[in-house]
Amino acid sequence: MSFSPQSASTTPPLAPLQSANNEIPDNSDITFGGLGDSFYEPVLSDPDKSFLAHFGSGNVLSTKMEHLACFAPGMLAIGSKVLDRPQGMAVAKSLLEGCMFMYAGTASGLVPESVYFATEDSYRQLERVRPDLAQQIDERGFYIDNSVNILRPEMVESLFVFYRLTGDRKYQEHGWNIFKAFEKYAKTPYAFSALRNVDDASLSIERNWADSMESFFLAETMKYLYFLFADPSVISLDEYVFNTEAHPLKIMNDSDE
Numbered sequence: 737m738s739f740s741p742q743s744a745s746t747t748p749p750l751a752p753l754q755s756a757n758n759e760i761p762d763n764s765d766i767t768f769g770g771l772g773d774s775f776y777e778p779v780l781s782d783p784d785k786s787f788l789a790h791f792g793s794g795n796v797l798s799t800k801m802e803h804l805a806c807f808a809p810g811m812l813a814i815g816s817k818v819l820d821r822p823q824g825m826a827v828a829k830s831l832l833e834g835c836m837f838m839y840a841g842t843a844s845g846l847v848p849e850s851v852y853f854a855t856e857d858s859y860r861q862l863e864r865v866r867p868d869l870a871q872q873i874d875e876r877g878f879y880i881d882n883s884v885n886i887l888r889p890e891m892v893e894s895l896f897v898f899y900r901l902t903g904d905r906k907y908q909e910h911g912w913n914i915f916k917a918f919e920k921y922a923k924t925p926y927a928f929s930a931l932r933n934v935d936d937a938s939l940s941i942e943r944n945w946a947d948s949m950e951s952f953f954l955a956e957t958m959k960y961l962y963f964l965f966a967d968p969s970v971i972s973l974d975e976y977v978f979n980t981e982a983h984p985l986k987i988m989n990d991s992d993e
Contacts, residue, residue, distance in 0.1 A: 785833035787853050799858055800881060802850045806835040807890040810897035814973070817901060832898060835891055836910055841876035842935045845917040847891065849882035886930040887922065887949065889956035889982065896964040900973050911964045928953055956982040 788805045790798040809832035816824030838847045854862060854873050862870040862879075872879035892911055899907040921941055922928045929945035936944070959982050963971060976984040 784830070785837055786827070786830040787834040788831065789853075799853045799855060800850055801834075801838075801853065803835075803838070803847045803885075803888050804890055806832075806838075806847075807893050809835065810894035813894075813897050813901055829898075832894055835894065837877060839891070839910075839914065841878060842880075843937045844885075844921050844931070844934045845913060846885045846921065846931065846934045848880045848934050849884045849886065850880075851878040852881050853878050880935060883933040883935055884931060884946070885922075885934045886946075887918070887928060887953040887957055889952055889960055892957055892960040892964060893978075893982070896960045897973070899964055900968055908964055911961055915961055952981075 787799075787801050788808060790800050809828045812824050812828035812831065816822065816828060835847075838851060839845055842848065852869075854870075859870060859873060862873070869879040892914060895907045895911045895914075898904070899911075918928060921944065922931060924945060924947075927949045930948050930950070931944050932946050933939060933944060971984045975987055977987055978984055
């Protein structure tokens, strides 16, 4: 399975990771993943789903996608509603389908930290130099770059937003599957643990625990899962906005004192 790059010929008008004196250095990356996720990438797509790629140094397109980037569908969906741009919702839905696709492709049903998709050119190169990775793409549509899972919130954040905006229960269903996978593979006698490898069925559940739990698992991941199944009137998106750390802030109107 290969994907076509969209708008990848020139550097997009997005914020780089580094800048100085209002100038962008040639070696500055542009990404929705690590270091760039809290501030926005070209899109790889097929007819049903899309993925966010990565612009590296020298305006080089990389087909790498991090789980961190799965907050973007929710961000775009909210922007589509607020700005009344239905075409934005279509892009957001396609990206969310891509994120859900990443979960479905592993043995545990949990997403890796990062994966690579393939364009036709990169797939042909992999067939020559890394046939094992080309086989992964044949089997599940991507190959795993970093197999860990540290209980990140970005996917359930987008699922929560989509369910609130559309009422489509398939987003609840996918969130429930994620929660069940956390319960099965990450729950320890004392807390929840990050996983060393989401796709190694030879590891026992206990040996796969990394014995660490980031604070955002409780502060964000579990909070968004709760809101995904709570009544939509609880912290309504018509009345609140969430900041990047999942804190709900009341929207102030001109009439508020």
